[in-house]
Amino acid sequence: MSNPSNNKTHMDAYWMPFTANRQFKQTPRLLKSAKGMFYTSDDDRQILDGTAGLWCCNAGHSRSEITQAVAQQIETLDYAPSFQLGHPIAFELANRLVSHAPDGINKVFFTNSGSESVDTALKIALAYHRIRGEASRTRFVGREKGYHGVGFGGISVGGLVNNRKMFGPLLPGTDHLPHTLRIDLNAFSRGLPKHGADLAQRLEDIVALHDASTIAAVIVEPLQGSAGVVLPAEGYLQTLRDICDKYGMLLIFDEVITGFGRVGNCFASQEFGVTPDIITTAKGLSNGAVPMGAVFVSEKIEQTFMTGPEEMIEFFHGYTYSGHPVACAAALASLGIYERDKLFSKAHQLGQYFEDSAHALAALEHVRDIRNYGLVAAIDLESREGKPGERGYEVFTECFRRGLLVRVTGDIIALSPPLIIEKSHIDQLFGTLSEVIATCK
Ligand SMILES: Cc1ncc(COP(=O)(O)O)c(C=O)c1O
Numbered sequence: 001m002s003n004p005s006n007n008k009t010h011m012d013a014y015w016m017p018f019t020a021n022r023q024f025k026q027t028p029r030l031l032k033s034a035k036g037m038f039y040t041s042d043d044d045r046q047i048l049d050g051t052a053g054l055w056c057c058n059a060g061h062s063r064s065e066i067t068q069a070v071a072q073q074i075e076t077l078d079y080a081p082s083f084q085l086g087h088p089i090a091f092e093l094a095n096r097l098v099s100h101a102p103d104g105i106n107k108v109f110f111t112n113s114g115s116e117s118v119d120t121a122l123k124i125a126l127a128y129h130r131i132r133g134e135a136s137r138t139r140f141v142g143r144e145k146g147y148h149g150v151g152f153g154g155i156s157v158g159g160l161v162n163n164r165k166m167f168g169p170l171l172p173g174t175d176h177l178p179h180t181l182r183i184d185l186n187a188f189s190r191g192l193p194k195h196g197a198d199l200a201q202r203l204e205d206i207v208a209l210h211d212a213s214t215i216a217a218v219i220v221e222p223l224q225g226s227a228g229v230v231l232p233a234e235g236y237l238q239t240l241r242d243i244c245d246k247y248g249m250l251l252i253f254d255e256v257i258t259g260f261g262r263v264g265n266c267f268a269s270q271e272f273g274v275t276p277d278i279i280t281t282a283k284g285l286s287n288g289a290v291p292m293g294a295v296f297v298s299e300k301i302e303q304t305f306m307t308g309p310e311e312m313i314e315f316f317h318g319y320t321y322s323g324h325p326v327a328c329a330a331a332l333a334s335l336g337i338y339e340r341d342k343l344f345s346k347a348h349q350l351g352q353y354f355e356d357s358a359h360a361l362a363a364l365e366h367v368r369d370i371r372n373y374g375l376v377a378a379i380d381l382e383s384r385e386g387k388p389g390e391r392g393y394e395v396f397t398e399c400f401r402r403g404l405l406v407r408v409t410g411d412i413i414a415l416s417p418p419l420i421i422e423k424s425h426i427d428q429l430f431g432t433l434s435e436v437i438a439t440c441k
Contacts, residue, residue, distance in 0.1 A: 029400055034061035037418055037425050039405065047400065050429050051407045052418045055225055055257045056288030059337045060420040066289045066333040073329035082110070082323045090323035093332050097285075097294060100266040100335075100344075102275045107302040109315075110323040111293035114256035115149025117280035118219070120295045122153045123317055124278060125217035125250045128301050134248075137216040140171070141206055141249075144179035147226035148219060148254050148280075157219050160227060175206050177220070181230045183380070187369045188362055190355055192234045192272075200239035212247035217278075222268035225257035228412030229371050229378030237274040244277075250301070251276040256293070260284030261338060261419050263374035264347035271374070277301060287334040292327035346419040347374030353423055357430040358415070364437050366391065375419060379433065381411040381440075394440045395433075404432040413437075 011025045030042040037060055039047040052058055059066075073089070080087040094108040109124070111117045122140060129137035142148065142157030149155075155164050156171035159179065164170065178199050186193035203218065222237060224230035244251040253276040258268035260281070265271040267279060278301065282293035305314040321327070338344055347354075351374050358377040359370050369380035384390050392411035399406050407414040417429065 029397075036060045036062075037421060045403055048404050048425060048428055048432075050399075050405050050415050050417050050433075052284075052416055053288045054283070054407075055262070055416045056283035058260050058262070058284040058419045059287045059334060059341070059343060060418040063287065063289075063333070063337055065337055066287055066330050069329040069333035070290060070326055073326050077325045080325055081320075083318060087323075087325055087328075089325060089328045089332060093323075093328045093335075096332065096335055097296070101279070101296050102267060102269045104275060104298050104300075105269075105279060105296045106299050107297045109295040109297065110319075110327075111282070111295065112291045112319055112321050112324070112327070113149065113293050114254075114280065114282035115151040115154050116319060117256065117282055117293035117295050118148040118154040118157075118254060119151045120293075120317060121219070121252050121254075121278045121280045122157070122217070124295065124297060124301065124315070125252065127315065128250065128304050129216050131304050131307065134213070136213050137249075139173040139175065139210055139215045141175050141177060141203065141215060141218040143177040143220050143224075145181065145224055145227035145230055146176075146179075146219070146221060146254075147224065148221075149256070173214070175210065177202055177206065177218075179224070179227070179230060180232050180236060181227075182233075183369045186233070186371075188359065189231070189371060190359065191373055192231055193371075194234060196233035197235035197239060199233070200236045200243070203240060203243045207243070207247055207249075212249060215247070215249045217250035217252050218244055219252040219254060221254045221257065222272055222274075223258050223263060223373060223376065225376070225414065225416070226409065228380065228409040229373075229376055229414050231371055231373055232272070237272050241274050241276070250278060252278040252280065254280045256280055256282045257416070260334075261344040261347060262376060262416065264345065264351060266338075266344045285334070286327055286330040287337075289334070290324075290327045290330040291321075292324070292331055341420070343419040346421075350375065350421065350423070350426070354421075354426055357426050361430065361434050361437065364434060365441070367437065375417060375421065377415045379413040379415075379437070381413065381437070383411045391440050395436050398436045398440065399432060402432050402436065404429060404436075406433065 031039045032042045033040045098106040140157050144159035146159040148158045156174045182196045185195035263271045277298050279296040286292040355372050366382045368382050371378045389410045392408040396408040
């Protein structure tokens, strides 16, 4: 096959997601293989993966355990319907997953992506209240800067304007908490910032405006990733939990990014000591190898559905590929690696070194904030006059040219490497990034 980067017409048919298609196709960046901490580009350069793909390859790339499990599963049972039928490893996976979940969260509904997990969680919340005779609870509260995928539910509760503005009025009846990025108070914080827990009290104002009897659920990422790593202040999440309890609103944590070890426990809920009613996941669940998502639900919620006639379907929802056998095999093999290599605690072991290495960039010109938790960090750069995003994009492309993959949101550089990272990789990551930032005047 010809090298597509040398053949522009070869690239015409593919409309790429979240990409400046015309610009990309003039100067493509192509990855042709991956192993462990590194991608190989189409021109045979080693690219250190500073982002675990898109926050998903937590155990590193092309793990042979996953490859073998997937190959064997396709050979044994390539597909089986999950509506009114089952296959054994979906049950096995659900049991294994709940053994890692916070206490009281012990039911799992399978999806194929983070967006589907979010839609599923919102629908569970609506139906839950309706079954309990509180059908007036139809509103959702999300948060500014929130990213909950790209389904209509997810963009309605999400808070990133570019993801919302083209798509009409969205779901009716959503409201948004203020975001928690307070650089004025918390610049260069390490771990959870000290200031801003009071922002959670704004939920009281939203309740006062709409009345609790109209609100089904509050959905937030415990740590916002896609917006450029926005952390909750100490105590913020607990206040949300308390207010939700006070008014009978469900609390949903979107852990699509934070799930499966990113912040030093299997879930951020455990790391931050706040248990929601529903947790949405995807990405690290199957190490990014096969698309898969899962919604974790408290027993109380699931049992609410199990009250009608036993021959009735309790929840009219599901996907052709819910609990796909190949995805289940990939997820089981991923869990096997996470457990055996204790990857969920890796962010605790290396967190301090990662944090110190990130904050060593503080003195560089144009760095206006550095934020981090576990194996996540953001280097927030000043925008060029009248050209927001230009410096960030330049850092991204220059890092790639020098063999490092970072993620940019505007002028924020986000880092979330695979959890198998070692100190030498951390040195390479921040060494390259520091040189590049210094050149992007
Ligand atoms: C918190 C969060 N929720 C949902 C999603 C959507 O996941 P997907 O792209 O798999 O639909 C993402 C993706 O980055 C995410 O970060």
